[in-house]
Amino acid sequence: MILIAERINGMFKDVKQAIQEKNRKVIQDLANKQTDAGASYLDVNVGTAAADQEGTMQWLVETIQSAKGGCSTPLSLDSQKPNVIAAGLKVINAENGVLLNSTPLNKKTDEEILDKYIEMANQAGPKACIIALTMDKNGVPQDTDTRVAIAADIVTKAMEKGFDAQRLFIDPIVLPLKVPNAQVQPGNILAAMDQIRFLSDPPPHITVGLSNISQGAAERSLINRVFLAMAMSHGLDSAIADVLDEDLMNVVAASDMLMNKQIYSDSFLKVYKTVNK
Amino acid sequence: MILIAERINGMFKDVKQAIQEKNRKVIQDLANKQTDAGASYLDVNVGTAAADQEGTMQWLVETIQSAKGGCSTPLSLDSQKPNVIAAGLKVINAENGVLLNSTPLNKKTDEEILDKYIEMANQAGPKACIIALTMDKNGVPQDTDTRVAIAADIVTKAMEKGFDAQRLFIDPIVLPLKVPNAQVQPGNILAAMDQIRFLSDPPPHITVGLSNISQGAAERSLINRVFLAMAMSHGLDSAIADVLDEDLMNVVAASDMLMNKQIYSDSFLKVYKTVNK
Numbered sequence: 139m140i141l142i143a144e145r146i147n148g149m150f151k152d153v154k155q156a157i158q159e160k161n162r163k164v165i166q167d168l169a170n171k172q173t174d175a176g177a178s179y180l181d182v183n184v185g186t187a188a189a190d191q192e193g194t195m196q197w198l199v200e201t202i203q204s205a206k207g208g209c210s211t212p213l214s215l216d217s218q219k220p221n222v223i224a225a226g227l228k229v230i231n232a233e234n235g236v237l238l239n240s241t242p243l244n245k246k247t248d249e250e251i252l253d254k255y256i257e258m259a260n261q262a263g264p265k266a267c268i269i270a271l272t273m274d275k276n277g278v279p280q281d282t283d284t285r286v287a288i289a290a291d292i293v294t295k296a297m298e299k300g301f302d303a304q305r306l307f308i309d310p311i312v313l314p315l316k317v318p319n320a321q322v323q324p325g326n327i328l329a330a331m332d333q334i335r336f337l338s339d340p341p342p343h344i345t346v347g348l349s350n351i352s353q354g355a356a357e358r359s360l361i362n363r364v365f366l367a368m369a370m371s372h373g374l375d376s377a378i379a380d381v382l383d384e385d386l387m388n389v390v391a392a393s394d395m396l397m398n399k400q401i402y403s404d405s406f407l408k409v410y411k412t413v414n415k
Numbered sequence: 416m417i418l419i420a421e422r423i424n425g426m427f428k429d430v431k432q433a434i435q436e437k438n439r440k441v442i443q444d445l446a447n448k449q450t451d452a453g454a455s456y457l458d459v460n461v462g463t464a465a466a467d468q469e470g471t472m473q474w475l476v477e478t479i480q481s482a483k484g485g486c487s488t489p490l491s492l493d494s495q496k497p498n499v500i501a502a503g504l505k506v507i508n509a510e511n512g513v514l515l516n517s518t519p520l521n522k523k524t525d526e527e528i529l530d531k532y533i534e535m536a537n538q539a540g541p542k543a544c545i546i547a548l549t550m551d552k553n554g555v556p557q558d559t560d561t562r563v564a565i566a567a568d569i570v571t572k573a574m575e576k577g578f579d580a581q582r583l584f585i586d587p588i589v590l591p592l593k594v595p596n597a598q599v600q601p602g603n604i605l606a607a608m609d610q611i612r613f614l615s616d617p618p619p620h621i622t623v624g625l626s627n628i629s630q631g632a633a634e635r636s637l638i639n640r641v642f643l644a645m646a647m648s649h650g651l652d653s654a655i656a657d658v659l660d661e662d663l664m665n666v667v668a669a670s671d672m673l674m675n676k677q678i679y680s681d682s683f684l685k686v687y688k689t690v691n692k
Contacts, residue, residue: 371605
C-alpha cells in the first residue's frame with residue numbers, strides 16, 4: 139500500500155500557525171513522525187495558511203528536506219495550481235520520487251491541463267508520478283461510468299505521450315458521506331475501481347483522499363477504516379490518509395495480508411511496519 | 416445485515432459445560448445477550464459436547480425458547496447431520512423463521528442432499544431458509560469458478576423445486592488465513608461473491624462463517640472486521656459471527672451505511688442497534 143501522509147497541510151491549525159511563524163520544527167517533526175509511521179510520501183499542501191502560495195510551498199519543501207537526520211521520504215506536492223507545484227519542483231530533491239498532486243483531465247477552458255503535468259513530471263525525473271482526478275471540464279462525475287470513462291481518457295493520453303501508466307495515480311474522487319444524496323457514492327466509487335484497475339496492464343495506481351469520506355461525520359476514524367478495507371478489496375493500492383491513526387494502519391496491514399500482498403505471520407502488524415519503512 | 420450469532424456452540428467451553436451439566440441459565444443468558452446485541456438468528460450447534468446429538472439439539476432449542484421473557488429470535492440449527500437438524504425441527508417454534516445450517520449440493524455417494532433440505536425447510540414453514548455450502552461430492556473448491564458453478568447449481572435446483580432463491584443463504588466457505596497456501600482464498604471468495612449475487616433476481620443471500628478466516632491467527636477480531644467490511648462491499652448480506660464483539664458490530668453498522676443500506680446520521684451506531692432489534 140502506497141500511503142501518502144496527509145498532515146503537512148495548512149488546513150490543520152498547527153501547520154497553519156507553523157507556516158505563519160516560520161516554525162520549522164513543527165513541520166520537521168510531522169515529517170519525521172509520519173515517516174516513522176510508514177508514510178510512502180509526505181503530502182505538502184499550503185492550504186489557506188499564506189497568500190504567497192509559491193514561496194510557502196518552497197519553504198515547506200526546503201524545511202522538510204533539511205529535517206534533522208535528513209528526511210528523504212518523497213514528497214507529494216499538493217495544489218490545484220500548477221504554478222505552485224512548479225515552484226515546489228524548483229527546490230525539490232526528487233531522486234526518490236515525487237508526486238504531482240493533482241490534475242483533472244482538462245478544464246472548462248478546454249485547456250489540456252494533464253499534458254502540462256506530464257511535461258512537469260518528465261522534467262522532474264523518471265520517478266515523478268501524477269495524481270490525476272477523474273474530473274474534466276464538466277466537473278466531478280457522480281456516477282460510475284463517467285468516472286471510468288475519464289480514467290480511460292487519462293490513461294490513453296498518458297500512453298500517447300509515452301508516459302507509463304504506472305506513473306499515474308487515478309483518483310476517482312471521494313465525496314463526504316454526510317453530503318445529502320452522497321450515500322450512493324461509495325458504491326459507485328468501488329465499482330469504478332473494479333474497472334479502472336483493468337484499464338491497462340500493468341495498471342495505473344488507484345488512490346483516494348480517504349479522509350474526505352468522513353468529512354463532517356461522527357466516528358471519522360471508523361468510517362475511514364471501513365471504507366479503506368472495502369476499497370483495498372476493489373483494487374485501491376494508495377491513499378492520502380492519516381498514517382498517525384494506528385487503528386487505520388492496522389487495517390492497512392490486515393487488508394494487505396487478506397489481499398495476498400503480504401504473507402501471514404503471527405506478527406503481521408509489526409512486520410508490516412518494518413517492511414513499509 | 417442478517418447476523419447469525421455464533422456463541423451457542425458446544426465447541427465453546429462454557430457451552431460444553433452447560434450442556435453436560437444441563438445448566439439452562441448459561442444457554443439462556445447467551446440467547447438473550449446475543450439477541451440484545453443485534454442477532455437476527457441464534458446459531459445452535461451441539462459440537463462435541465454430547466454423544467446424543469439429536470437429544471441435545473432438542474434440549475438446546477427448548478432451553479432457548481423457554482428463556483425468561485421468551486426468546487423469540489429465530490434459530491439456526493447447525494449440524495452436518497440432517498437427522499440432528501430434523502430432531503431440532505420437531506420441537507422448534509419456527510413462526511419467525513428458522514435456518515437449516517448447512518448442506519452441500521450433493522455428497523460423495525451422489526446422494527442429492529440439497530433436495531432433502533428443501534423438503535425439510537418446506538415442512539418447517541414458509542419462512543424456513545437453508546444455508547447451502549458451495550461444496551459438492553468433490554469436496555471444498557479452492558478457486559472462484561468452481562464456487563460460482565456450484566452456487567449456480569444450488570440456485571437452479573432450488574428453482575426447479577419451486578424453492579425461492581431468497582430462502583437460500585449461499586456460503587462460499589471461508590478457510591483459515593493461517594492455513595498454508597490459503598492466502599489466495601479471501602480474494603477468490605470475494606470474486607465468487609461478485610458473481611453469486613447476480614445468479615438470480617432477486618438474488619440468494621450470501622453468508623460466511625466469518626470467524627473461520629482468523630482461526631488460529633493473531634489479531635482475530637481485527638482480521639474478522641477487515642474481511643467483513645471487504646465482503647459486505649462484494650454483496651455479503653449475512654454472516655455467522657460473534658455479535659458480542661462490539662468493534663465488529665460497529666464495522667457492520669458503518670459498512671451498511673457505506674453500502675447505502677442505512678442512511679447517514681451522526682448517531683448511526685446507535686440507530687443501527689435500534690433498527691436491527
